[in-house]
Amino acid sequence: MQFVPRQPDRNVNITPTSAIREFLVLAGGLMAIVLVLYLLLGFAVELLIPRLSPRFEQVLASSLLSKTMSGKIDAEKSQKLQSLLDRLQEHCARLPYHCTVKVIDSPRVNALAAPGGTIIVFSSLLDELSSENELTFVLGHEMGHFFHRDHLRGLGRGLVFAAISTALFGPHNQASRLAARFLNLTELRFSRQQETAADHFALDVLHCTYGHVGGALIFFKKLASMHHSRYAGVSFFSSHPLFPERMQDLQDYCRQQGFHNGRVTPLPEGW
CATH class of the missing domain: 1.20.5 (Single alpha-helices involved in coiled-coils or other helix-helix interfaces)
Known part of the structure; x- marks a missing residue:
């Protein structure tokens, strides 16, 4: 029987499956x-x-706050707000750690809770407040995020990466610096449930401090008016969404708790 060579049915060097x-x-x-x-x-x-322990949270904060607090700190206003914040924490807001507040000169109308127990208030927000009650509500709201640790959950998965890299390599390694670039504190977003819980916490602090909740709705109506008029500097609602039902929820909570409005305390001159 004579062997007759022939070509294979297919090219053995090409996979039979589609590249796509x-x-x-x-x-x-x-x-x-x-x-x-x-x-x-x-x-x-x-x-x-x-x-996460408060101490470890403060270590993480060291790599994040430098970026957020790049503006000039107003030491005088920061000291005034710190006095109010200390009074609130001593009598009406028990938190796992002592909070501090820094006022940053900025055209942004915003405030935020940063890791490590630091509340950052932008100076333009203070310019829009006319009463100590409104300011107390703002501080109380940010303390509410601290109480529920929303400020850490808002940083999400990037925070896990930062925590692991910090634990393994220390706070000043390249991995920690890379993670910090993606952890923009000013772009935090909170869910409706988180905002509602922080609002309730702020109302409790406001009522505990003054015996009424006057000033809370004034603050929201004022900023909402600025927001709807497309005032360029308002960023409070970008990081603290104003849900349509939010102010109604404030009123419902006050009614459930028996809270009532009262006369507000004007801010001292020089604010």
């Missing part, structure tokens, strides 16, 4: 891995946040 199909399979597998990691990190956030 292989790409889709690999891309799908990669997306699945990323999704699993994302979900695991989300679970890690909820597991890690309640267990």
Whole structure:
């Protein structure tokens, strides 16, 4: 029997499957891995946040606050606000750590809760307040985020990465600095439930301090008016969303708790 060579039915150097199909399979597998990691990190956030000690939180804050507090600190106004904040913490707001407040010269109308127990108030927000009651509500609201640790949950999965890198390599390593670039405190977003809980905390502080909640709704109506008129500097509602039901919820909570309005205390001259 004579052997007759012949060409193979297909090129053995070329895979029989489609290149597009292989790409889709690999891309799908990669997306699945990323999704699993994302979900695991989300679970890690909820597991890690309640267990972060205030001391460790302050270590993390050192790499984040320098970026947020890049403006000029108004020492005089910061001291005045600190006196009020100390009074609130001593009598009406028990928190796991002592909070401090810094006033930053800025055209932004905003305030935020930063890791480590620091409340940052931008000077333009103070310019819009006319009473100590409004200021107390603002500070109380940010303390509410501290109480529920929303400020850490808002940083999310980036915070987990920063915490792990800080624990392994220290606060000043390249990984920690990289994580800090993606942790923009001024762009924090809070959910409706978190905002509601912080509002309730602020109302409790306001009522504990003055015996009434006068000033709370004035503050919201004032900023809402500025927001609707597209005032360029208002960023309070970008990080503290104004849900349509939010002011109604404030009124409902006051009614449930038996809180009532009262005469507000004007801010001293020089504010």
